[in-house]
Amino acid sequence: MRTRAGSRRWSAVFGAAVLVAAAGAALSAPAAAGGEEPQGRVEFPTYCLPPQEAGLPPADGPTTARLTVDDPAPKVGDTVTVTYQVTGTPAVNPIGTELPADVLTPTGRILLGGAQSGEVTVVGAKRNDPVQPGAGLPAVTMTGTFTVTSPGEITLAPGSYTLHTSHLLDLDTTCSATGTPVSARLTATPLPRANLRSVSLGAAYGKPGAEVRITGVGFAPGSAVTVAGRAGAAETTDRVAATADERGAVLAELPVTDRATTAVVAYEGRAWSAQQGSGPAAYTVVDAAPLPQGTQKVTAVVEQGALSMTQAGEAIALAAVPYGEGGAASGRIGAVTVKDARGGPAGWTLIGKVTDFTGPGGGPPGSGREPVRIPGASLSWTPSCTAADGSPSRCTAGSAGPVGPEGAVLASVADAALVGGTFTVDATVTLRVPPYTPPGAYTAVLTLTLS
The missing domain is CATH 2.60.40.230 (Neocarzinostatin-like)
Incomplete structure (x- = not known):
């Protein structure tokens, strides 16, 4: 790793995480537990199209739903878990017989607005009570995650959803919706920004x-x-x-x-x-008054230093996973030492971003030999941060969760009247590898920025 004396912003390639794996293609971010903050119930018109094999007419009617988030006040870079509950739907049992228990799998999307646009894909467990012929399909719960990329108020509105049944035949009932009302809101705060103001004197x-x-x-x-x-x-x-x-x-x-x-x-x-x-x-x-004979004035000066960091090792080797099974490839980053000798009020933030993992294959586009990729969002970490004895500041570890190309906070120190010290930053990392990812080594670059 390289540092530059006096630099107040440090950015470098932190390491290439190397995975020797026997497992498959892209992996979506893992779903987490549903939110606990109650949000408003909404109702909106939907048009549910049953599977062609069912021979049923389309169903028009209201859907009642509720969205919840696990963190209504996240920071930029945090991962938020969203839960989409459909409590009432016009969709009906698509087969002419009783639909058994636990054969219904829901998927859907949530629409983001306000400070951040886009969609969140949500998926539910295969869990339902038996449904009689012609009866309405039951309530379902779906969850998904997204990374906050912009500060400000972010709105969430329910979108279309699909109810997949896997009894006798695999059948999809698709319910589309337009102009759905906002059902949840959160307010994201920006990442802390370091105060880089400083002064130096021509004489001490x-x-x-x-x-x-x-x-x-x-x-x-x-x-x-x-x-x-x-x-x-x-x-x-x-x-x-x-x-x-x-x-x-x-x-x-x-x-x-x-x-x-x-x-x-x-x-x-x-x-x-x-x-x-x-x-x-x-x-x-320095007092200009003359000193008594035989005495001397002693002056000592404490000079300002810089904000810098060093890292133990430049490569991260993740554990191998078996082909066909996939799973978690775990490891640990090389410990990072942050030294703040500026002697001022400015805190600091250490942020990490990771590229996609690139594996076997390679060739010109359209050749059929494009490299296999695992999304960078499949890499998550659990950070830790410890201040050395005597440091005037205490550091805060970032939240556990995905890193991804958008980035996440590894550690930070807040602004205060006097900030400084030496800090050791560490993190365990886990890459979720899908089953049947082609065997081979998968590499990515994790970049840390200190500011």
Whole structure:
């Protein structure tokens, strides 16, 4: 792995996860348990088309349904589980005899709107009571997952659904719906963004009245910036105004006359805050008064460092799975060490993204020899994060769940008055491999970004 001194954003190839497997094609994200938050019941018109073999006419009528989500306030990158309950349908038993128990499999789709568009595929278990000839099909429950990609309010509305029966014949009753009402809402918050404002000083100490050259970076381009002296959490009388250039850089000369000044900060707005201000850069006012004969003044300076990371190893080898059976190929990422020596208020976020897994095959499009792929969303992880003894901050591990090309949070530290420390970040990973995936090695690239 490579790091760059002073860099406040680190991005590199984290590792190629290699799987030697004997198992099959693409895998969809696993369904999780249904949501527990009650949502509103909705009713909408549907047109149910029975299978041609049944010889039945189409059924027009209302469907009653309810959608629930397991997390009404997720963060961008989180995986949300959605449950679609059809409690009433105009669809009827498509065969002329009793439909036995546990032969009905429902599938459907949920429509996303608002801050995020798209569809969520939901699937239900083969579970039903017996249905008499000509009677309506029973209530069904389907679940699915999606990854939050945009902040803001996301609406969910029930879509069409299919009721598949597997008795005597495999038959599909398809119920289409248009203009369905919103049945659930969630509000997604953006990923935490690091405050990258910082200042450096031309001198770490000086006599009262000395002008100190201030260099700042990371500010909003063109913003008004205040450069001020600090004594602990309070500002001193030393202050000068500056303007950030088109790159967000600030240059200023600050006369330091207040003997109480022990640091210099810069900030946007009317007052310093952890979101719009730099961390303190240490400064010492050297008393100009002569010292008694035989004495000396001793000055020590604590310098700011950088936000950096290193990783143990560059490859992840997952366990093999047997051909025909598929299953979970498990492993562990190389431990990541994050060191934050900036000494300011800005936290950090470590995000991972993974490409699709590419396996045997290969050739020009249409040749029939395209590589076999397993979607990156089939890789999930369970992160952990530990702060070293003496670190002023505590880190938070990301949520367990799929990684995928959209990415997921591996670990983070929130903004605070003073942030810093050394942190060890780890995660177990699991790739869900479908049965009868062609034998061979499957590789993907997992990229980590620290900001």
